[in-house]
Amino acid sequence: MPSPRISLRPFEASDLDALQAVMGNPEVMRFSLSGPKTRTETEDFIKRCRAQYDEFGYSLLAVVDQAENRVIGYCGLYRQEIEGRMELEIGYRLHPGYWGRGIATEAARMIRDSAFANLDQERLISIIEPENAASIAVAKKLGMNFEREFLFKGQRTAYIYAVRKTKGSNQPSPKPRAVIPPARQGGRQL
Numbered sequence: 303m304p305s306p307r308i309s310l311r312p313f314e315a316s317d318l319d320a321l322q323a324v325m326g327n328p329e330v331m332r333f334s335l336s337g338p339k340t341r342t343e344t345e346d347f348i349k350r351c352r353a354q355y356d357e358f359g360y361s362l363l364a365v366v367d368q369a370e371n372r373v374i375g376y377c378g379l380y381r382q383e384i385e386g387r388m389e390l391e392i393g394y395r396l397h398p399g400y401w402g403r404g405i406a407t408e409a410a411r412m413i414r415d416s417a418f419a420n421l422d423q424e425r426l427i428s429i430i431e432p433e434n435a436a437s438i439a440v441a442k443k444l445g446m447n448f449e450r451e452f453l454f455k456g457q458r459t460a461y462i463y464a465v466r467k468t469k470g471s472n473q474p475s476p477k478p479r480a481v482i483p484p485a486r487q488g489g490r491q492l
């Protein structure tokens with residue numbers, strides 16, 4: 303098997319410059335409630351990802367291009383409360399220089415497989431604006447299906463795409479185990 307082009311790991315404070323090149327880009331942030339982030343907002347984002355990783359053992363993670371050893375975006379799990387229900391969302395954003403090569407799909411598949419193998423989680427979702435065709439394509443390649451339309455945070459119309467854990471997808475595999483540690487016994491569950 304070819305070695306993966308990317309790796310996923312928790313963010314570090316030193317990722318700020320690389321991540322700001324992604325999160326500060328209006329094209330990348332076109333489909334977001336916040337729009338492009340300032341440097342300080344990206345710094346806060348990194349801190350929040352770290353805090354979530356420390357508390358739950360998963361979070362949005364840095365996507366690292368292996369050949370260049372460079373952070374090119376994020377992909378991972380994000381807790382979303384939707385109409386009173388706690389859901390786990392797979393989120394992804396990449397630097398435009400890396401779009402169209404299947405990298406988001408590769409990263410998101412690692413996250414999906416790792417989450418189903420190691421977390422007590424029956425389903426994963428993606429929240430996607432109707433015009434975001436690239437993101438819808440990624441969701442479909444993850445095996446997600448359109449579920450419904452809703453008003454995201456009371457602000458924007460968005461679609462929920464969802465995928466359920468299937469038989470056999472709870473077999474821990476060596477690679478994803480490194481992405482999300484197995485749920486701790488007695489640890490916090492969703």
Ligand SMILES: CC(C)(COP(=O)(O)OP(=O)(O)OC[C@H]1O[C@@H](n2cnc3c(N)ncnc32)[C@H](O)[C@@H]1OP(=O)(O)O)[C@@H](O)C(=O)NCCC(=O)NCCS
Nearest residue numbers: 330333394395396401402403404405406407435436437439
């Ligand atoms: C969404 C995003 C992460 C996809 O990254 P990527 O690495 O280019 O994704 P992939 O190459 O794995 O797959 C993209 C798919 O979208 C398709 N696609 C891209 N632009 C498209 C468009 N305008 N219309 C239809 N399909 C499109 C590609 O053809 C590809 O599908 P295919 O493999 O079936 O051909 C990237 O576009 C991005 O960072 N966008 C901005 C941030 C964002 O919107 N994130 C999602 C928020 S919900």
